[in-house]
Amino acid sequence: MGEQSVAQTFKAEVITDYLHRLFEAAGANEKEAKQIADHLVMASLRGVDSHGISKTDIYLKRIKENMINLQPKHAINRETPVSALIEADNGMGIPSAEKAVDLAVEKAKKTGVGLVGVSNSNHCGMLANYVTKAADQDLIALAVTNAPAVVAPWGARQAFFGTNPIAYGLPSNRPHPIVFDMATSKVAKGKIVLAEQEGRDIPLGWAITPEGEQTDDPARAIEGCILPMGEAKGYGISFLVETLSSLLTGAAYGPNIGDLFSEFEQKQELGHFFMVMRADLFVGLETFKHRIDTMAEEIKQLKPMKGVKEIYLPGEIEWLNYEDRKLNGIPLSMQMLETLDAWGELYGVESIAVK
């Protein structure tokens, strides 16, 4: 890590506006460009830099390489009062997933539950954002997506599953809903990619080389496989995520998915799945939220392990990052700024960097 790694800090609005203009200049329509910019900046605000502004480069590259359909039809198929399948028509993943969660929310409000799958999609950013949207409307939400094969099923030395994240959102009277988002791999691939971009080593135990040996070199890890979290347990959950995201929806699965970073011939064909349900199915809404708040407070008041200052709720650290970066700005490395500037030059969008 050099002194360049954090170069300048920007207000979220400044970066959002810049990304918005970049994606519009690249050919996305006004609404989708805004959705993508908002989404990526939100991920960075939450401190999830691997799924935030850093994704701008590869998203724009895939658009430029004609890997994305910028006029997708987003057909709603197989619709019932509780379910629907969105054929994303190889559109950008973020607007496709936004549409899916909105539809699941609408169904859940009417019937109690909404199950919406998405097929033929692309990388949809950070799942936390979708479940937050539902939880902000007092609904319980679960979201899963598959991803290009980088994780070895437990016992194998070949990649098959993606990092296959699972996220949930729970309404609460706290300042933010409880929002948790985790990869079922030992680590998100984005974190390894970011480490490589920034020239950092990764911890041993995250990944193996193609020969099945542990490595701290992010480049070797990208050639090899990531390990599942909790060994057989992470493998088991990842199998479920893959099933709901793709076997159920008709999306591509496992090694059939086009890689985000290296594949510019084959489309991704990713699948996502959203389940939204009313929080007042069995007890009243205020009772539910009060129970969440009470349990949360009880957990925070437990005696900490040695060396631990504060016990955090699931996803609480991300909300603390959000408050901090919302107030103090988002740091961007010099390398990131240069990458963004190159796109700005290409598309005639003025740089935000202070020269």
Added chain:
Amino acid sequence: MGEQSVAQTFKAEVITDYLHRLFEAAGANEKEAKQIADHLVMASLRGVDSHGISKTDIYLKRIKENMINLQPKHAINRETPVSALIEADNGMGIPSAEKAVDLAVEKAKKTGVGLVGVSNSNHCGMLANYVTKAADQDLIALAVTNAPAVVAPWGARQAFFGTNPIAYGLPSNRPHPIVFDMATSKVAKGKIVLAEQEGRDIPLGWAITPEGEQTDDPARAIEGCILPMGEAKGYGISFLVETLSSLLTGAAYGPNIGDLFSEFEQKQELGHFFMVMRADLFVGLETFKHRIDTMAEEIKQLKPMKGVKEIYLPGEIEWLNYEDRKLNGIPLSMQMLETLDAWGELYGVESIAVK
């Protein structure tokens, strides 16, 4: 481990019949006694001894201590076409959960999805059995339950969550559906209890003492806390399991749950939650099953890690145990037989042990 640890081996039917008669003699009705006997023997057939026949002792003890209502009303509340809450009326957990999954299956067949919660329940055995029941009817099922506080939220040194298992079942054309059932703790408490019963040490890393130190002594582990699997990730999933099982259903949560083994004043008030959905929501049923079968076969054909002979599917080892024990019988330790015999003597049910 002494030579006594496996004393005699019995056909499943012999043990089932014996347990059936024991539970009936203890006051359960014919149907519930059969459900409980079938359930516990099925868990042992699958090799999950911690949740199988070994649970007979504590179940009968709780009945004898009047901790269980053997004439529960099982009222169905808050019913909609897609959801219902079963008030288990402090009945045995297994029949209460059977009723819930049956209702979720019925709703899923009609509407596409069924969400059924259970409140005021007791230990419901092994979740795998419930999701198997749904998967055998070509439905996708998820099941969660909370459990007495034995696991420290990540960062704490006090127990708050239970082992909070999550299970799923996926229909397939393989000989058995894909059925996966895992504790969100590093290990199921039943495994620690069984180790203590059989005088075995436990691996370091499973649990901490009340002072927050790792231990290999199962008795000290039972006094202390189990750790979550995958650290913050298991904590995050456990929080969701607790929420769906109890905050949503109105059941007791966290440390408010009565302990299965040591609490004979306060009822357990456990909560469970089942979600069943049609596998043909988006693609046809045969397509879905074919996709499951194909993915399963592709995973099994991957190159194994060094030292690994065969890559197993999630839950496949349990089905192999099932085939083996169905054919060759279930081994019971001398200690287990003596425990069962003591109940037989009390209730006038003839022992199955070969004297």
